[in-house]
Amino acid sequence: MKFEIMRHRLLDALNDVMKAVSSKTTIPILTGIKLEVTEAGLRITGSDSDITIQTFIKAVEDGDQVIRVMEEGAIVLQARMFNEIVRKLPTSDVEIEVTEKYDTHIRSGKSEFHLIGLEPSEYPLLPDIQDDRHFEIPADLLKSIIRETVFAVSPSENRPVLTGVHWQAKNGELVCVATDSHRLARRKVTLEQLPEKEYSVVIPGKSLNELSKIIGDSSEPVQIVMTDQQVLFKTEDVLFYSRLLEGNYPDTSRLIPTEYKTFVTMNGKALFQAIDRASLLAREERNNIVRFSSLEENIVEISSSSPEIGEVEEEIQTTSIEGEQLKISFSAKYMMDALKAFDGQDVTIQFTGAMRPFILNSVKDNEVLQLIVPVRTY
Amino acid sequence: MKFEIMRHRLLDALNDVMKAVSSKTTIPILTGIKLEVTEAGLRITGSDSDITIQTFIKAVEDGDQVIRVMEEGAIVLQARMFNEIVRKLPTSDVEIEVTEKYDTHIRSGKSEFHLIGLEPSEYPLLPDIQDDRHFEIPADLLKSIIRETVFAVSPSENRPVLTGVHWQAKNGELVCVATDSHRLARRKVTLEQLPEKEYSVVIPGKSLNELSKIIGDSSEPVQIVMTDQQVLFKTEDVLFYSRLLEGNYPDTSRLIPTEYKTFVTMNGKALFQAIDRASLLAREERNNIVRFSSLEENIVEISSSSPEIGEVEEEIQTTSIEGEQLKISFSAKYMMDALKAFDGQDVTIQFTGAMRPFILNSVKDNEVLQLIVPVRTY
Numbered sequence: 001m002k003f004e005i006m007r008h009r010l011l012d013a014l015n016d017v018m019k020a021v022s023s024k025t026t027i028p029i030l031t032g033i034k035l036e037v038t039e040a041g042l043r044i045t046g047s048d049s050d051i052t053i054q055t056f057i058k059a060v061e062d063g064d065q066v067i068r069v070m071e072e073g074a075i076v077l078q079a080r081m082f083n084e085i086v087r088k089l090p091t092s093d094v095e096i097e098v099t100e101k102y103d104t105h106i107r108s109g110k111s112e113f114h115l116i117g118l119e120p121s122e123y124p125l126l127p128d129i130q131d132d133r134h135f136e137i138p139a140d141l142l143k144s145i146i147r148e149t150v151f152a153v154s155p156s157e158n159r160p161v162l163t164g165v166h167w168q169a170k171n172g173e174l175v176c177v178a179t180d181s182h183r184l185a186r187r188k189v190t191l192e193q194l195p196e197k198e199y200s201v202v203i204p205g206k207s208l209n210e211l212s213k214i215i216g217d218s219s220e221p222v223q224i225v226m227t228d229q230q231v232l233f234k235t236e237d238v239l240f241y242s243r244l245l246e247g248n249y250p251d252t253s254r255l256i257p258t259e260y261k262t263f264v265t266m267n268g269k270a271l272f273q274a275i276d277r278a279s280l281l282a283r284e285e286r287n288n289i290v291r292f293s294s295l296e297e298n299i300v301e302i303s304s305s306s307p308e309i310g311e312v313e314e315e316i317q318t319t320s321i322e323g324e325q326l327k328i329s330f331s332a333k334y335m336m337d338a339l340k341a342f343d344g345q346d347v348t349i350q351f352t353g354a355m356r357p358f359i360l361n362s363v364k365d366n367e368v369l370q371l372i373v374p375v376r377t378y
Numbered sequence: 379m380k381f382e383i384m385r386h387r388l389l390d391a392l393n394d395v396m397k398a399v400s401s402k403t404t405i406p407i408l409t410g411i412k413l414e415v416t417e418a419g420l421r422i423t424g425s426d427s428d429i430t431i432q433t434f435i436k437a438v439e440d441g442d443q444v445i446r447v448m449e450e451g452a453i454v455l456q457a458r459m460f461n462e463i464v465r466k467l468p469t470s471d472v473e474i475e476v477t478e479k480y481d482t483h484i485r486s487g488k489s490e491f492h493l494i495g496l497e498p499s500e501y502p503l504l505p506d507i508q509d510d511r512h513f514e515i516p517a518d519l520l521k522s523i524i525r526e527t528v529f530a531v532s533p534s535e536n537r538p539v540l541t542g543v544h545w546q547a548k549n550g551e552l553v554c555v556a557t558d559s560h561r562l563a564r565r566k567v568t569l570e571q572l573p574e575k576e577y578s579v580v581i582p583g584k585s586l587n588e589l590s591k592i593i594g595d596s597s598e599p600v601q602i603v604m605t606d607q608q609v610l611f612k613t614e615d616v617l618f619y620s621r622l623l624e625g626n627y628p629d630t631s632r633l634i635p636t637e638y639k640t641f642v643t644m645n646g647k648a649l650f651q652a653i654d655r656a657s658l659l660a661r662e663e664r665n666n667i668v669r670f671s672s673l674e675e676n677i678v679e680i681s682s683s684s685p686e687i688g689e690v691e692e693e694i695q696t697t698s699i700e701g702e703q704l705k706i707s708f709s710a711k712y713m714m715d716a717l718k719a720f721d722g723q724d725v726t727i728q729f730t731g732a733m734r735p736f737i738l739n740s741v742k743d744n745e746v747l748q749l750i751v752p753v754r755t756y
Contacts, residue, residue, distance in 0.1 A: 078687060081658065081659075081662075081687060084658050085655070085658055088651070088654055088655045088658065089655070090651060090655075104688075110692055110693045110694070111652070111655055111690070111692040112690065112691055112692065113655075113659075113688065113689075113690045114688045114689045114690070115687060115688035116686070116687060116688050273466070273468060274468075274489070276466055277463070277466045277467070277468075277489055277491075280459065280462050280463055280466065281459075281491075284459075308494070309456060309459060309493060309494060310482075310491060310492045310493035310494050311491070311492045312489070312490065312491045312492070313490055314488055314489040314490065315488045316488070
C-alpha cells in the first residue's frame with residue numbers, strides 16, 4: 001500500500017471516524033482504524049462495535065487530485081496515535097506506505113513516522129444491511145429531531161430500552177419518543193416516502209448524539225436504512241451504523257393528558273431565563289426544584305429558595321392564562337431542557353393540576369411535545 | 379447599604395476578584411467577597427488568605443454615572459453564588475440593598491434575589507504594607523517576565539521554596555529565577571528606579587499565574603511594593619496582594635555552565651514543532667524523552683521511539699553547529715516549555731556534553747536563559 005493525500009482532507013475524514021473509536025474497548029483491534037486505498041480513493045473505518053463510521057475520500061474531487069495512489073492495499077493503525085500524528089505533520093501532504101508486513105511509514109516534509117500496524121483482515125466486517133426499508137430525511141431536519149428528543153433518554157441502564165429513542169413509522173408519519181419516566185419528549189414529522197409496512201426501532205441515545213455531530217446543517221438528504229438489529233444513516237461521504245436496542249418500548253401515548261385545567265401561553269425564552277436564575281438557588285438544595293404559580297393579570301411567578309443561602313422570585317408577563325389558578329413545582333433542569341427544544345419560541349403549557357404531568361407545545365404547531373412530571377412540594 | 383450599579387462594570391470587577399476566592403478554603407468567611415460602598419464608589423475584596431485581590435469601581439467614570447449610591451455600607455456575600463446571580467440577571471442595571479441585619483436584596487428588572495449575608499467586620503483586614511520599597515514595571519513586561527519563568531517552578535511541596543519564583547533586585551537589575559531542580563528559567567531586566575537596597579523575595583508561582591490573568595497587555599505601569607511577608611501589585615483599579623514564601627532560595631548561579639563544547643543556532647519554532655511531533659511517541663513511554671543528535675551539514679535530528687508503537691525521526695536544518703558532535707536526550711516537555719519562552723525566535727543552545735546541563739538563549743540578547751538537565755540514555 002502506498003499513497004499520498006492532501007492532509008486537510010485526511011484530517012476531516014479522521015475527525016468523523018474518530019467519533020466511533022473508543023479507548024475503552026475490550027476488542028484490541030477496535031483501538032485501530034482501518035485504511036483501505038484503491039484507485040478510486042481512500043476508505044476509513046472506525047468502530048466501537050455499537051457504532052461504526054465509514055468515510056470515503058475520492059481520489060479526485062471536483063477535478064482536484066486529492067489522493068495519488070501508487071499501490072493499493074489496506075492496514076489497521078492505532079487510531080488515536082495516527083490521528084494525532086496527522087494533526088501535527090509539518091506540510092500539507094502526507095505519504096503513507098506499508099512496506100513489509102505491517103510496517104507503516106508516514107512521511108511529511110522531513111518528518112518520518114514509523115508505526116507498527118495490524119492485520120486488516122482481522123478488522124470486523126461492516127454489518128450486512130439490505131436496502132429493503134429505507135427513507136430519506138434532510139440533514140438539518142434529522143439534526144432537529146435528534147436535538148428535540150435525545151436529551152430525555154434515561155441515563156440509567158436499569159431499563160436499557162429507555163436509554164434509546166423510539167422511532168416509529170406509521171401512516172406516513174415518523175414519531176420519535178424518548179422518556180426517562182420523569183419526563184418525555186416527542187417529535188412527529190410527516191414524511192412522503194416512508195415504507196408502507198409499519199415498523200418501530202429503538203436507537204441508542206449515544207449513537208444519535210454522535211450522529212448529530214457528524215451530519216452537516218445543510219438540507220442534503222440523509223438516507224436511513226432499518227433492519228432488525230441495525231440502522232444505517234448514509235450521507236454522500238459517510239456511512240454511520242448503529243446497533244439497535246432490544247426489548248419492547250413502553251406504550252407512552254396513554255401518559256399524555258388529553259384535557260387540561262390551566263392553559264398558559266408565554267414566551268419560552270423569558271421562562272427559560274427566569275428558571276435558569278431560580279435554579280441558581282434551587283441547585284444548592286440538590287433537588288433543583290423551582291415553583292411556578294399563576295397570579296392575577298396573566299402573571300406567572302417563578303421562585304425557589306434555599307434555607308441557608310436565600311431565595312429568589314421573579315414575575316413574568318404571559319400572553320394569557322386560562323382556567324384554574326395553579327401552584328406547581330418541577331425540576332428546573334427538566335423544564336430548561338424542554339424549553340430548549342422550542343428554541344425560544346412562544347409555548348403553550350397545559351396543566352391538569354399540581355400533581356399531574358403537564359405538557360408543552362409550540363404555539364405554532366404540535367410537532368414537538370414535551371411532558372414533565374411535577375414534584376410534590378405544596 | 380443601598381446602591382445601583384451598571385451590571386457589566388460589576389461583572390468585570392467580580393471577574394478579577396473571583397480569582398482570589400477558593401472553594402477549598404477552611405475559613406468560612408473567605409468563601410464570601412466583601413462589598414463596601416461609599417459616595418466615591420464600590421470596593422470589592424476577595425481572598426484565599428494567600429492571595430487577596432481588591433478592586434475599586436468609581437461612582438463616576440469619565441463623566442458616566444456607573445454607581446448611584448443611596449446609602450453607604452458594607453456586606454459579605456457568598457462569592458460564587460453572588461457572581462453567578464449577577465452574571466444571569468435580566469437587565470443592564472443591578473440594585474443591591476442590605477435591609478435589617480445582613481438581609482441582602484439583589485434586584486434587576488422583575489427578578490429579585492434575597493441572600494443571607496455575613497458580618498463585614500469579620501472579614502480579614504488587608505495586609506498592612508508600607509510603601510518603603512517599591513518600583514514600577516509596565517504591565518506587558520510584567521506579564522512577559524511571569525510567562526518566561528513561572529512554568530519552571532516545582533509542582534512538589536517537598537521543598538516549598540521551589541514552588542515560587544525568586545525575585546532579586548540588585549545594582550539596578552531585577553533577576554527572576556525559577557527551578558524545579560531538573561530545569562531552570564531565568565529572566566533579567568534592567569529597571570531604572572529600583573530601590574537602592576538589595577532585596578530578594580520568593581513569590582508563589584500560583585500567585586504569579588493569577589496575577590498574569592488580571593493585568594492587561596498594555597504598557598500601563600504596575601507598581602510593586604515589597605515587604606518581608608507580602609508583595610503588592612498595584613494597577614489603577616486593582617490591588618493584588620500575595621504572601622511570600624519563607625526559606626532561603628538556593629544559589630542557582632553556579633549551576634549555569636559558562637563554557638560550551640557544542641554551540642547550535644537554530645529556529646526555535648521549527649525545533650518546537652519537531653519535538654512536539656516526536657513527543658507523540660515519547661509520551662507513550664511515560665518518560666517523554668526525545669533524542670537530539672547533530673549530523674553533518676548543520677543538520678540536527680530529533681527522534682524518539684516506543685517499542686510497541688513505532689518510532690519517529692526528523693531532520694531540521696540549523697543556522698550553524700559549532701564544536702563537538704553531540705547526541706543528547708532530554709524531556710520533550712521541558713524543551714517545549716523552554717522554547718515557548720522565546721516565542722518562536724531563533725535560539726542558541728550551548729551544550730557541554732551529553733551528561734551536563736545545557737542552556738538556551740535568544741540570538742538577540744541574553745535577557746532570557748533556560749537551562750535543562752539532560753537524561754542519560756546513550
